[in-house]
Amino acid sequence: MQKVLLTGASGRIGQTFFIARQTHYNFTLTDVRQPSYEVEQPHQFIHADLTTQTSLAELCSGVDAIVHLAGVPDPNAEFAEVLPANILSTTYLLEAAKQAGVKRFVFASSAQTIEGYPVDRQIASTRTVAPANLYGVSKCYGEALCSYYATRHNMTCISLRIGAFEPKDGPPLETKRDLSAWLSHEDAVHLIDRAINADIQGSFIAHGISNNRFKRLDLTETREILGYNPQDDAFETFPMPPK
Numbered sequence: 001m002q003k004v005l006l007t008g009a010s011g012r013i014g015q016t017f018f019i020a021r022q023t024h025y026n027f028t029l030t031d032v033r034q035p036s037y038e039v040e041q042p043h044q045f046i047h048a049d050l051t052t053q054t055s056l057a058e059l060c061s062g063v064d065a066i067v068h069l070a071g072v073p074d075p076n077a078e079f080a081e082v083l084p085a086n087i088l089s090t091t092y093l094l095e096a097a098k099q100a101g102v103k104r105f106v107f108a109s110s111a112q113t114i115e116g117y118p119v120d121r122q123i124a125s126t127r128t129v130a131p132a133n134l135y136g137v138s139k140c141y142g143e144a145l146c147s148y149y150a151t152r153h154n155m156t157c158i159s160l161r162i163g164a165f166e167p168k169d170g171p172p173l174e175t176k177r178d179l180s181a182w183l184s185h186e187d188a189v190h191l192i193d194r195a196i197n198a199d200i201q202g203s204f205i206a207h208g209i210s211n212n213r214f215k216r217l218d219l220t221e222t223r224e225i226l227g228y229n230p231q232d233d234a235f236e237t238f239p240m241p242p243k
Contacts, residue, residue: 001026004196005059005102007050007093008069010035013108013165013188017067018043020189025196030059031070050089056096065104065196066097075112075133086138094145098153106195107146109159109205111181111217112136119177124218125161125205143205150203158195158226161217162188162208173238180216182234183209194226210234 002025008014009029015037018027027043029035030050039045048055050070060066072085090107097105114123116130129140139161146157163181164173165188173179183191187210195206204225207217211230222228 002064002196003028003062005030005063005066006069007031007067007089008071008108009045011069011073013162014069016185017069017189017192020185021193024193028059028063050093051084053092053096056092057100060093060096060100060102063097063100063102065106066093066102067106067108067192067196068093069108071108071138072135073110075115075135077133077135079134082134082138086135087141090142090145094149094157098149098155103155104196105146105149105155105157106192107142107157107159109143109161110136110139111161111163111209113139113143113161114217119180119216122215122218125207125221147203156201157203158198158200159203159205160191160195160208161205163216164209168232168237173234173241175241175243176214177216179234179238179241180212180214181209182212182232182238184230184232184237187211187230187232190230191222191226191228194228198226200225 004025005028007030010031010033029045030048072081113129113136115132131137143159146159149155150157163183164178165183206222209217210232213235
């Protein structure tokens with residue numbers, strides 16, 4: 001099995017992906033928080049703070065692919081929060097990955113990279129970024145850094161612009177924008193799988209939403225290049241919100 005380093009393993013997406021794919025990969029899991037689920041051999045959990053560089057060489061050693069989910073996911077976060085958690089950690093981890101010879105890096109970007117556009121406009125992956133908050137700015141930096149490492153250091157770096165990640169049986173989504181940007185747990189697992197395994201090289205920005213009737217992000221290139229085939233539709237899963 002491929003050896004995958006999964007950062008942010010105690011977070012919602014990290015937990016969902018590990019539980020769904022623990023028989024498919026050999027995971028090294030890391031987070032600043034202990035996971036709420038059991039981790040058994042052949043997998044291992046290593047407590048690590050990615051805002052420092054002390055443990056990164058060990059984490060990346062012998063790894064086939066890195067799925068970097070760690071970071072502050074708050075659109076209201078201030079720069080003092082996103083600088084270490086989102087900017088420095090991604091910088092340090094990509095450099096450690098390069099030094100260790102890791103060839104595939106999957107980066108959890110966000111739909112917040114384009115949230116400055118009107119909510120009724122569908123956004124193609126080739127459109128210029130337009131963040132509406134500093135969290136989105138930090139993810140734009142991560143996408144640019146991935147492109148740099150792919151171009152200059154012969155890595156394959158895939159940035160996933162993740163939308164509104166919520167379970168099907170969770171509370172109703174509050175806005176039509178959230179419906180259009182919804183990413184189900186099942187489709188998220190499939191998307192990360194394809195990012196790890198798709199036969200591509202270089203840098204690519206993928207759109208991480210489900211097959212919603214109206215899509216905030218255009219899925220054409222993500223389907224074609226990653227082989228992503230989402231199944232869920234927020235407009236069939238949740239009640240229509242008032243706004």
